[in-house]
Amino acid sequence: YFTTDTSQSCFCKLKGRIDDCSCNVDTVDHFNNMKIFPRLQSLLSNDYFRFYKVHLKRDCPFWTDDSRCAMRYCNVQACQEEDIPPGLKQYNHNSMNSIFGNQDMSLRFYDGNEDCEDPEADHDDELGFINTTISAAAYEEFEKWQAHDALDNFCELGDDKDAQYVDLLLNPERYTGYKGKSAHRIWNSIYKENCFRPENHYDLFIQSSQLDRMCLEKRVFYRVISGMHTSINIHLCSKYLLSDKESLIAPNGKWGPNLEEFKRRFSPMTTDNEGPHWLRNLYFLYLLELRALAKAAPYLANEEFYTGSEENDSDVRDAVKDLLSVIKSFPSHFDESSMFTGGAQARELKDEFRQHFRNISVIMDCVGCDKCKLWGKLQVQGIGTALKILFSGKFDSLSPPGLQPGQTAKSQFQLQRGEIVTLFNAFGRLSNSINELEKFRNLIRE
Numbered sequence: 001y002f003t004t005d006t007s008q009s010c011f012c013k014l015k016g017r018i019d020d021c022s023c024n025v026d027t028v029d030h031f032n033n034m035k036i037f038p039r040l041q042s043l044l045s046n047d048y049f050r051f052y053k054v055h056l057k058r059d060c061p062f063w064t065d066d067s068r069c070a071m072r073y074c075n076v077q078a079c080q081e082e083d084i085p086p087g088l089k090q091y092n093h094n095s096m097n098s099i100f101g102n103q104d105m106s107l108r109f110y111d112g113n114e115d116c117e118d119p120e121a122d123h124d125d126e127l128g129f130i131n132t133t134i135s136a137a138a139y140e141e142f143e144k145w146q147a148h149d150a151l152d153n154f155c156e157l158g159d160d161k162d163a164q165y166v167d168l169l170l171n172p173e174r175y176t177g178y179k180g181k182s183a184h185r186i187w188n189s190i191y192k193e194n195c196f197r198p199e200n201h202y203d204l205f206i207q208s209s210q211l212d213r214m215c216l217e218k219r220v221f222y223r224v225i226s227g228m229h230t231s232i233n234i235h236l237c238s239k240y241l242l243s244d245k246e247s248l249i250a251p252n253g254k255w256g257p258n259l260e261e262f263k264r265r266f267s268p269m270t271t272d273n274e275g276p277h278w279l280r281n282l283y284f285l286y287l288l289e290l291r292a293l294a295k296a297a298p299y300l301a302n303e304e305f306y307t308g309s310e311e312n313d314s315d316v317r318d319a320v321k322d323l324l325s326v327i328k329s330f331p332s333h334f335d336e337s338s339m340f341t342g343g344a345q346a347r348e349l350k351d352e353f354r355q356h357f358r359n360i361s362v363i364m365d366c367v368g369c370d371k372c373k374l375w376g377k378l379q380v381q382g383i384g385t386a387l388k389i390l391f392s393g394k395f396d397s398l399s400p401p402g403l404q405p406g407q408t409a410k411s412q413f414q415l416q417r418g419e420i421v422t423l424f425n426a427f428g429r430l431s432n433s434i435n436e437l438e439k440f441r442n443l444i445r446e
């Protein structure tokens with residue numbers, strides 16, 4: 001079915017200039033695989049980045065939750081209390097308690113932590129915390145602050161008192177078996193109801209040949225979503241369950257690349273010629289996030305990356321500065337300055353863009369597989385942070401000489417911890433995808 005020639009074609013159209021950008025695929029391949037990927041791999045294994053606070057139990061506001069995926073590969077393993085750095089515990093005493101108390105059966109089963117068995121104690125702790133330390137008047141103030149901050153956000157951050165910490169290294173993004181109606185309902189709803197569409201375009205999924213009928217901003221929106229979709233699907237192909245179904249209940253299956261699955265998803269023959277365009281959108285999203293990191297670099301260079309261990313935090317600060325200087329050296333960054341220009345109409349478009357993206361962040365609560373939801377939320381939040389950096393205007397004056405010597409970025413405004421964690425990890429996903437593509441290229445050549 002796939003001769004060598006046709007299978008090569010996943011890649012043969014993946015050459016030349018990346019749409020709506022000024023650089024080439026192979027420039028990005030080389031830059032990522034040689035310079036960015038190894039640095040990020042090491043950086044993201046640090047405590048600051050590996051513990052992600054996320055609310056996985058929020059109700060889906062659009063339809064009733066359907067297939068809570070029963071496969072163990074869909075479950076998210078919560079982390080053990082002793083693994084969490086002291087600095088995070090101090091900051092989040094209240095939510096730490098809720099992690100160990102509010103787990104559903106599946107999490108408890110894998111966790112084996114005695115603390116999980118005593119939800120009542122946690123419940124009391126939580127009530128006590130709220131009643132004794134924060135007055136109703138203060139809460140009203142917080143709501144005002146939150147509403148103010150939320151104006152700039154491209155994601156619904158929501159109320160995270162029930163959020164839990166998840167150790168990302170314990171929960172790699174990989175094949176979960178999430179597919180069929182439930183997964184399609186999410187993608188359909190994203191593309192059909194929450195992406196911009198060319199006028200009179202009635203097909204469910206947007207063809208790349210139709211994209212030029214939309215303005216740059218709307219194309220960008222589509223490429224961002226499609227790039228994330230590509231990255232998710234590359235991950236499931238590169239960490240596919242290779243052992244047979246019986247081992248689904250064994251503790252460790254055998255995981256690795258599945259070339260046939262990759263070809264099915266990205267070859268022009270099986271995707272009505274769209275596969276290579278979807279791969280290009282991955283590169284587009286990579287460039288967009290790369291630019292966001294470059295733009296926020298003066299701010300990020302002043303970030304504390306606090307976990308409570310001065311030695312580790314200082315190593316992380318050095319590693320971040322090193323990564324940022326490499327990012328800065330990239331010769332042809334994405335140029336966001338041509339977007340949203342032109343007065344009232346542009347402002348309206350930006351509002352619409354933001355609203356669409358926020359809807360997509362809410363749709364993530366409807367994903368019927370916990371591990372997919374975990375990584376889906378992380379990536380959407382990371383992209384939302386990148387969009388905020390690029391388009392909220394708050395970071396425009398950051399590039400030197402915007403920041404005076406001795407003036408810390410913090411004195412201007414703050415990115416929340418979750419935004420920084422997701423920004424870097426989302427970029428890490430894309431970097432990993434581009435690196436995995438290289439491996440598939442080599443497998444095809446073999």
Ligand SMILES: Cc1cc2nc3c(=O)[nH]c(=O)nc-3n(C[C@H](O)[C@H](O)[C@H](O)COP(=O)(O)OP(=O)(O)OC[C@H]3O[C@@H](n4cnc5c(N)ncnc54)[C@H](O)[C@@H]3O)c2cc1C
Nearest residue numbers: 174175176177178179183186205226229230236278372376
């Ligand atoms: C948020 C989210 C996270 C997920 N995470 C995981 C995971 O971690 N592990 C896992 O195994 N599965 C995951 N899935 C499921 C996975 O993405 C697929 O939906 C599933 O494998 C079924 O694939 P499919 O071949 O039916 O096509 P799908 O990937 O479901 O795509 C549906 C349709 O969208 C179009 N399409 C496909 N790719 C693109 C693209 N890049 N750009 C534009 N259009 C496209 C095609 O027309 C395709 O038929 C996740 C799904 C969602 C919604």
